[in-house]
Amino acid sequence: MAISERMKRKPKESPATPDFGAAGAPIDRGHPFYFGFVATVGALTAFVMMRALASASGVFVLILVALFLATGLNPAVEAIRRRGLSRAGAVAVIFVAVIAFVGLFAALVVPPLVTQGTHLIETAPALLENLKNNTTIANLNDQYGVIDSLQKKLNSVTSDGTLLITAFGGVIGVGKSVLSGTFTALTILVLTLYFITSLPQATELGLKLVPASRRPRIAALTDAIIARVGAFVGSQILVSFMAAIFMTVLAFILGLPSPVAIGIIIFICGLVPLIGHFIGAGVYTIIAFTQSVSIGIAAFIGYVVYVQVENYILTPKIMKRTLAVPGAVTIVSAMIGTSLLGLVGGLLAVPVAASIILILEEVVIPRAQKS
Numbered sequence: 001m002a003i004s005e006r007m008k009r010k011p012k013e014s015p016a017t018p019d020f021g022a023a024g025a026p027i028d029r030g031h032p033f034y035f036g037f038v039a040t041v042g043a044l045t046a047f048v049m050m051r052a053l054a055s056a057s058g059v060f061v062l063i064l065v066a067l068f069l070a071t072g073l074n075p076a077v078e079a080i081r082r083r084g085l086s087r088a089g090a091v092a093v094i095f096v097a098v099i100a101f102v103g104l105f106a107a108l109v110v111p112p113l114v115t116q117g118t119h120l121i122e123t124a125p126a127l128l129e130n131l132k133n134n135t136t137i138a139n140l141n142d143q144y145g146v147i148d149s150l151q152k153k154l155n156s157v158t159s160d161g162t163l164l165i166t167a168f169g170g171v172i173g174v175g176k177s178v179l180s181g182t183f184t185a186l187t188i189l190v191l192t193l194y195f196i197t198s199l200p201q202a203t204e205l206g207l208k209l210v211p212a213s214r215r216p217r218i219a220a221l222t223d224a225i226i227a228r229v230g231a232f233v234g235s236q237i238l239v240s241f242m243a244a245i246f247m248t249v250l251a252f253i254l255g256l257p258s259p260v261a262i263g264i265i266i267f268i269c270g271l272v273p274l275i276g277h278f279i280g281a282g283v284y285t286i287i288a289f290t291q292s293v294s295i296g297i298a299a300f301i302g303y304v305v306y307v308q309v310e311n312y313i314l315t316p317k318i319m320k321r322t323l324a325v326p327g328a329v330t331i332v333s334a335m336i337g338t339s340l341l342g343l344v345g346g347l348l349a350v351p352v353a354a355s356i357i358l359i360l361e362e363v364v365i366p367r368a369q370k371s
Contacts, residue, residue: 061344062184066191068348071226072233073196091197098189105268108261115257130293199226224358229351235318240270242314243277243306247284250302254295256287272343277307329353 073094080090195202203222210218248263256262262284269280281303289296330350337349 061341062187062191064341064348065344066188066195068229068233068351069188069192070195070199071229071351073192073230074199074226075230075234077196087200088197091193094196095189095193105264108258108264133293221359221362224362225355228354228358232319232351232354236271239310239315239318240267243267243270243280243310246306247280247303250299250306251284254288254291254299254302256291256295256299262287272347275343275346277303281307329357 076094077087077090080093081087085093203226207215207219207222244263244267247266248259251259251262265283266280269276269283272279281300284303285296285300288299330353333349333353334346337345337347337352339345341348
């Protein structure tokens with residue numbers, strides 16, 4: 001068909017728009033049906049989100065840890081950047097220092113840990129026998145049979161030389177644990193590197209979503225929150241470093257093997273909230289008990305005395321300068337965080353609580369006083 005003939009044809013009439021009737025009255029938001037409908041939709045949405053977060057909890061935790069580390073390392077990056085380096089150069093310096101610390105940890109801690117573990121296995125029967133020489137422990141053993149049950153258990157798992165296999169679920173299980181831990185560490189390292197490099201751009205992008213009239217105030221609050229998290233991380237590192245120094249000196253005095261490696265272990269344990277010092281005290285005391293009972297008791301007493309000094313003197317003075325978080329809030333937030341996300345939640349709880357307190361002080365309370 002020619003183009004002219006197609007042009008002469010009448011255009012097709014558009015179909016008539018169906019009449020759906022007049023618009024009804026606006027929904028009464030005070031009606032019970034509206035409240036029930038919104039509540040139901042909100043509950044279903046929350047349920048779906050919780051299931052999604054539970055399914056991706058592993059990835060979610062890795063992202064949280066990386067964000068926390070990036071925010072905590074940001075003050076160090078900014079301090080180096082103020083000396084004339086670019087941000088990329090400052091990030092590179094920080095990460096070289098972190099990798100050097102990890103390498104030092106592997107070189108100084110792993111070999112003595114294996115050696116001390118083997119030595120502990122070999123000397124455990126004699127150590128248990130020495131404990132029986134103490135009158136008090138001997139009486140407790142006669143009443144409850146604690147030492148005897150430990151000796152039987154130890155003999156059952158060491159008689160055929162399979163203690164390590166029993167403890168770790170076999171060589172394959174150990175290999176899987178090592179590979180999983182290595183993959184997790186590398187993932188956190190890469191995510192942290194990405195987050196800390198792009199932190200200014202991400203913050204700027206987020207502020208663009210805020211209305212221009214409120215942007216300066218939100219920017220100031222964001223900077224204050226980042227500063228508080230960074231101050232918390234710095235304070236926690238300082239407190240852990242002081243614990244490591246004290247325990248290293250005490251290890252030298254008591255004649256413990258590999259005192260520098262022990263100090264690094266105490267430093268790592270000190271970074272874990274709530275239960276970190278319990279783990280450190282256990283490791284420290286066990287290593288000391290491999291030397292003798294008296295040295296083990298002295299090491300335990302020394303550790304307990306230092307923890308009391310740290311809790312009541314050092315930590316309040318250091319944290320008071322960086323985080324205005326009441327002690328009760330610290331304990332409650334750490335307990336809630338630990339119950340939700342384990343050790344990661346406990347680590348994140350205190351800076352999150354500090355950030356919430358900052359928002360309450362700067363936004364919620366002034367608004368409530370004006371109303």
